[in-house]
Amino acid sequence: MGDWVVIADYYSDVHRTEFIRRGLETREQALEALREALHTYTPSKKIIEKRRQVYRFPDQETYLVVITGKLTEWECTLRIAELISDS
Incomplete structure (x- = not known):
C-alpha cells in the first residue's frame, strides 16, 4: 500500500506546490480525487x-x-504522486 497525494504546482511570485489531498491508499483513489479536483480546485x-x-x-x-x-x-x-521515502 502506498501513500498517494494530489498536488497542485503553480507560480505566484515563486514556484509553489500545494497538497490538495493526502493519505490516499491507492493509485486509483488518487486518480479519482485528481479528477474531482479538476473542476473544483481554486487557487x-x-x-x-x-x-x-x-x-x-x-x-x-x-x-x-x-x-x-x-x-x-x-x-x-x-x-x-506516491510517497516512496519518509526518513
Whole structure:
C-alpha cells in the first residue's frame, strides 16, 4: 500500500506546490480525487472565475488547469504522486 497525494504546482511570485489531498491508499483513489479536483480546485488567490479550461497530458495523470478571471488568467498543474521515502 502506498501513500498517494494530489498536488497542485503553480507560480505566484515563486514556484509553489500545494497538497490538495493526502493519505490516499491507492493509485486509483488518487486518480479519482485528481479528477474531482479538476473542476473544483481554486487557487488561494481570490479570482472570480469566468472560464476554466482543462488540458490532459498524455500520461493521463497530469492536467493543466487554466482559469480565466475577470482581470487575470491563472494556470496550475494538477497531478498525483506516491510517497516512496519518509526518513
